[in-house]
Amino acid sequence: MSLFLVTGGAGFIGSHLVTTLLERGDQVRVLDNFATGKREHIDLYHGRAGVVEGDVRDHALVERLMAGVDYVLHLAAVVSVPQSMRDPALTNDVNVNGTLNVLAAARKFNVKRVVFSSSCAVYGDNPELPLSERSITQPLSPYAASKLIGEVYCQTYYRAYGLPTVCLRYFNIYGPRQDPNGDYAAVIPKFVQRLKAGQAPLIYGAGQQTRDFVYVGDVVRANLLACEHPQASGRVFNIASGQGTSLLELAASVNGLTPQPIQPQFAPPREGDILHSRGDGTCAHTTLGFQPTMGLNEGLKQLYDSINR
Ligand SMILES: NC(=O)c1ccc[n+]([C@@H]2O[C@H](COP(=O)([O-])OP(=O)(O)OC[C@H]3O[C@@H](n4cnc5c(N)ncnc54)[C@H](O)[C@@H]3O)[C@@H](O)[C@H]2O)c1
Numbered sequence: 001m002s003l004f005l006v007t008g009g010a011g012f013i014g015s016h017l018v019t020t021l022l023e024r025g026d027q028v029r030v031l032d033n034f035a036t037g038k039r040e041h042i043d044l045y046h047g048r049a050g051v052v053e054g055d056v057r058d059h060a061l062v063e064r065l066m067a068g069v070d071y072v073l074h075l076a077a078v079v080s081v082p083q084s085m086r087d088p089a090l091t092n093d094v095n096v097n098g099t100l101n102v103l104a105a106a107r108k109f110n111v112k113r114v115v116f117s118s119s120c121a122v123y124g125d126n127p128e129l130p131l132s133e134r135s136i137t138q139p140l141s142p143y144a145a146s147k148l149i150g151e152v153y154c155q156t157y158y159r160a161y162g163l164p165t166v167c168l169r170y171f172n173i174y175g176p177r178q179d180p181n182g183d184y185a186a187v188i189p190k191f192v193q194r195l196k197a198g199q200a201p202l203i204y205g206a207g208q209q210t211r212d213f214v215y216v217g218d219v220v221r222a223n224l225l226a227c228e229h230p231q232a233s234g235r236v237f238n239i240a241s242g243q244g245t246s247l248l249e250l251a252a253s254v255n256g257l258t259p260q261p262i263q264p265q266f267a268p269p270r271e272g273d274i275l276h277s278r279g280d281g282t283c284a285h286t287t288l289g290f291q292p293t294m295g296l297n298e299g300l301k302q303l304y305d306s307i308n309r
Pocket of ligand 1: 007008009010011012013014031032033034035036037038054055056057074075076077078079094098117118119120169170171172173174186
């Protein structure tokens, strides 16, 4: 049994990590300021996780929570690209200074490993697919820049101080508990929510754009493997399926969940949307032994069934 600190543990991905750790019998501390996290996720922990409402930028608090911790899963972040465009300073403060805070405290208490949730956004609109960890990075938003700088600090703490850190670049993660609301919510929960409400999936552009979708349960597994594997420290890994799915294909798959399919509606393309994204997951496979196991149709079914049960 180990003690984990999960920052952002009231969020979509963080809540899946916490419930899995509790099921395994690990001890969990959660730090979250509920900026985008949900209190209803905390109810799922049934009082078995120590939940602290606070800010990852609060140096004294992060130090206090770090004492005795074996592993840190650092997810707390400003996660919205449009919000980061509006407020780059806040994004930098939370995503960069918050990460530095976590790294400094983890170093002080000799934590066994820090796993940092990064993003495929660091690649920008690089057309050379699939994107590998050696592909050039070209952030197109303050959010992407903040994630790349967070990675650089993680790797620097490994090289300069020997703190074992691992960075995971998630591609498009989906699954139960993901927020479908807001103009820039992720496409899958939005499609599924609209279908549940009897509305057509709304596609911006012609629907030819492709994304690499990974089920949240697979991301949980990737984090746990990143904690354990001796060769992982100091490295960056794509967490990707390696498959590009077009939004037209996605709409068809989502429609397959219901006996009464609804043809998609189309709206003008959104400025700044990238055309294609697909990751090369070879490094995570060879080094961590990680490969996503949830197929898209099955994952969509799990998500669909989880809503309004
Ligand atoms: N969902 C995806 O497809 C995806 C893709 C790439 C990377 N990521 C990364 O994965 C992580 C989790 O994302 P998510 O999709 O679960 O989003 P989320 O918004 O559900 O989770 C982020 C959590 O961080 C918390 N938080 C924000 N600012 C904080 C602060 N200053 N102090 C403490 N807590 C704070 C929020 O309240 C929330 O609970 C993020 O770091 C995100 O950048 C997600």
